[in-house]
Amino acid sequence: xxxxxxxxxxxxxxxxxxxxxxxxxxxxxxxxxxxxxxxxxxxxxxxxxxxxxxxxxxxxxxxxxxxxxxxxxxxxxxxxxxxxxxxxxxxxxxxxxxxxxxxxxxxxxxxxxxxxxxxxxxxxxxxxxxxxxxxxxxxxxxxxxxxxxxxxxxxxxxxxxxxxxxxxxxxxxxxxxxxxxxxxxxxxxxxxxxxxxxxxxxxxxxxxxxxxxxxxxxxxxxxxxxxxxxxxxxxxxxxxxxxxxxxxxxxxxxxxxxxxxxxxxxxxxxxxxxxxxxxxxxxxxxxxxxxxxxxxxxxxxxxxxxxxxxxxxxxxxxxxxxxxxxxxxxxxxxxxxxxxxxxxxxxxxxxxxxxxxxxxxxxxxxxxxxxxxxxxxxxxxxxxxxxxxxxxxxxxxxxxxxxxxxxxxxxxxxxxxxxxxxxxxxxxxxxxxxxxxxxxxxxxxxxxxxxxxxxxxxxxxxxxxxxxxxxxxxxxxxxxxxxxxxxxxxxxxxxxxxxxx
Amino acid sequence: xxxxxxxxxxxxxxxxxxxxxxxxxxxxxxxxxxxxxxxxxxxxxxxxxxxxxxxxxxxxxxxxxxxxxxxxxxxxxxxxxxxxxxxxxxxxxxxxxx
Numbered sequence: 001x002x003x004x005x006x007x008x009x010x011x012x013x014x015x016x017x018x019x020x021x022x023x024x025x026x027x028x029x030x031x032x033x034x035x036x037x038x039x040x041x042x043x044x045x046x047x048x049x050x051x052x053x054x055x056x057x058x059x060x061x062x063x064x065x066x067x068x069x070x071x072x073x074x075x076x077x078x079x080x081x082x083x084x085x086x087x088x089x090x091x092x093x094x095x096x097x098x099x100x101x102x103x104x105x106x107x108x109x110x111x112x113x114x115x116x117x118x119x120x121x122x123x124x125x126x127x128x129x130x131x132x133x134x135x136x137x138x139x140x141x142x143x144x145x146x147x148x149x150x151x152x153x154x155x156x157x158x159x160x161x162x163x164x165x166x167x168x169x170x171x172x173x174x175x176x177x178x179x180x181x182x183x184x185x186x187x188x189x190x191x192x193x194x195x196x197x198x199x200x201x202x203x204x205x206x207x208x209x210x211x212x213x214x215x216x217x218x219x220x221x222x223x224x225x226x227x228x229x230x231x232x233x234x235x236x237x238x239x240x241x242x243x244x245x246x247x248x249x250x251x252x253x254x255x256x257x258x259x260x261x262x263x264x265x266x267x268x269x270x271x272x273x274x275x276x277x278x279x280x281x282x283x284x285x286x287x288x289x290x291x292x293x294x295x296x297x298x299x300x301x302x303x304x305x306x307x308x309x310x311x312x313x314x315x316x317x318x319x320x321x322x323x324x325x326x327x328x329x330x331x332x333x334x335x336x337x338x339x340x341x342x343x344x345x346x347x348x349x350x351x352x353x354x355x356x357x358x359x360x361x362x363x364x365x366x367x368x369x370x371x372x373x374x375x376x377x378x379x380x381x382x383x384x385x386x387x388x389x390x391x392x393x394x395x396x397x398x399x400x401x402x403x404x405x406x407x408x409x410x411x412x413x414x415x416x417x418x419x420x421x422x423x424x425x426x427x428x429x430x431x432x433x434x435x436x437x438x439x440x441x442x443x444x445x446x447x448x449x450x451x452x453x454x455x456x457x458x459x460x461x462x463x464x465x466x467x468x469x470x471x472x473x474x475x476x477x478x479x480x481x482x483x484x485x486x487x488x489x490x491x492x493x494x495x496x497x498x499x500x501x
Numbered sequence: 502x503x504x505x506x507x508x509x510x511x512x513x514x515x516x517x518x519x520x521x522x523x524x525x526x527x528x529x530x531x532x533x534x535x536x537x538x539x540x541x542x543x544x545x546x547x548x549x550x551x552x553x554x555x556x557x558x559x560x561x562x563x564x565x566x567x568x569x570x571x572x573x574x575x576x577x578x579x580x581x582x583x584x585x586x587x588x589x590x591x592x593x594x595x596x597x598x599x
Contacts, residue, residue, distance in 0.1 A: 135568045173540045181547035186557045
């Protein structure tokens with residue numbers, strides 16, 4: 001009987017086990033120095049990711065080990081998000097791979113380790129597992145970043161990445177130690193209950209809880225490269241190869257936001273709301289979201305390089321997602337999930353375009369994109385679609401995402417007078433989205449403008465055509481029929497314990 | 502417990518100051534050591550005084566040590582890569598001069 005139960009529990013980890021087998025195969029191939037072409041390795045990894053995706057959908061829900069990991073509907077949503085992001089990054093890497101001297105197998109095994117860590121992170125239900133898998137994900141990403149450099153100058157970037165990640169890990173741990181001290185438990189549900197009980201019975205934990213909230217929040221902000229800790233992430237965006245940047249911008253940021261949601265929305269639920277002042281983390285995170293939206297937009301307007309412009313646009317998107325999360329209602333979490341998924345498609349698409357242009361021009365200045373339609377009309381149209389979606393133009397997925405996030409914030413603001421500050425956040429979101437739209441429309445017009453330069457020799461490799469097809473279709477489809485993705489995202493609030501109407 | 506927590510907070514603050522004040526990598530690593538000690542002391546103190554059914558604080562400490570070892574290993578690899586690239590570029594410069 002015990003063995004049957006054991007095998008049933010192991011079956012809940014089938015996607016992760018399949019992915020781990022793929023990591024072992026890739027590592028074994030690398031260690032044994034078997035020669036596999038870059039293309040073959042890429043297709044093998046893409047196949048592995050696809051099989052894992054099917055297994056994720058087929059695996060039933062439940063807890064494989066008790067309280068460290070829980071495979072709920074919310075974790076399934078995030079697993080699919082990470083799988084799609086990795087699939088697109090691998091397809092991009094196959095198209096932009098230039099350095100044939102370095103084996104791609106080791107790179108792909110690191111990439112799969114990042115994915116594995118993120119999949120486990122999505123199932124984490126304890127401070128222990130959140131810390132472990134966040135670290136595993138970051139360390140693998142650092143090694144991946146260091147793998148792709150040849151120049152002396154560039155190796156400084158992974159070093160900086162490592163220093164920042166150690167610092168953020170220490171800040172998070174410092175906060176975790178206080179949460180553990182207050183609750184005597186590490187799993188989030190127990191922690192939520194114990195801290196609430198201690199708060200009600202003793203009421204002397206104000207300073208400790210404030211310290212824990214500040215330490216964890218600053219650690220996560222540092223890891224996610226949010227304002228004001230954005231400088232190192234900006235360096236990464238400018239120096240790393242395009243597929244890795246796409247993975248960091250989509251998957252790593254999603255992982256950090258997921259960790260935030262698990263710790264704050266799940267674990268520190270009792271300390272949300274103005275009545276918890278000064279320990280209310282809601283207003284603190286709202287302030288973070290506000291500065292990300294406002295300063296991200298201001299900085300974005302000043303940029304002359306498309307990578308920098310997109311980096312600050314990503315910061316604004318993070319601000320919007322945080323707005324959805326701190327709305328703390330069913331629609332808020334649902335819209336945050338929708339936002340993460342839809343932005344991922346637009347970002348992957350635009351990074352693929354940048355990679356193609358960079359291959360021809362070796363530069364990412366905004367001026368190099370002027371008259372892109374002369375080189376390739378489909379590429380100019382695709383760029384416009386992705387940018388308009390990121391800015392939130394109607395009939396594209398980005399519009400539904402922004403609209404639902406702002407709607408959720410307004411819903412919370414209308415609950416009570418104490419929550420009226422959410423109006424300010426929603427207002428800032430609307431104004432900054434309009435400014436972003438203005439900037440992107442101006443850039444898109446330049447794409448179709450006249451230029452004296454000769455057309456760029458642009459070629460579309462097969463994997464890249466797949467990236468463009470998936471991202472463009474998803475951006476349009478989820479904009480016109482958002483219900484498909486919204487119903488999938490509605491499982492997130494359920495997993496966080498919100499009552500579904 | 503107050504004394505343990507105060508010591509941990511002081512160590513953490515000193516380490517944090519060191520991370521920002523020191524410009525070189527070894528200085529930063531020493532500061533990280535101090536901060537890790539502070540965190541471990543916090544977990545040990547909480548495990549001793551307020552632990553629940555299981556010694557989770559000790560599990561945390563073991564995990565922290567393992568992750569720190571991985572981070573050091575990762576740092577060592579990056580340093581080796583950086584040094585070999587510096588050597589390579591110096592060799593190239595010498596070849597050009599010849």
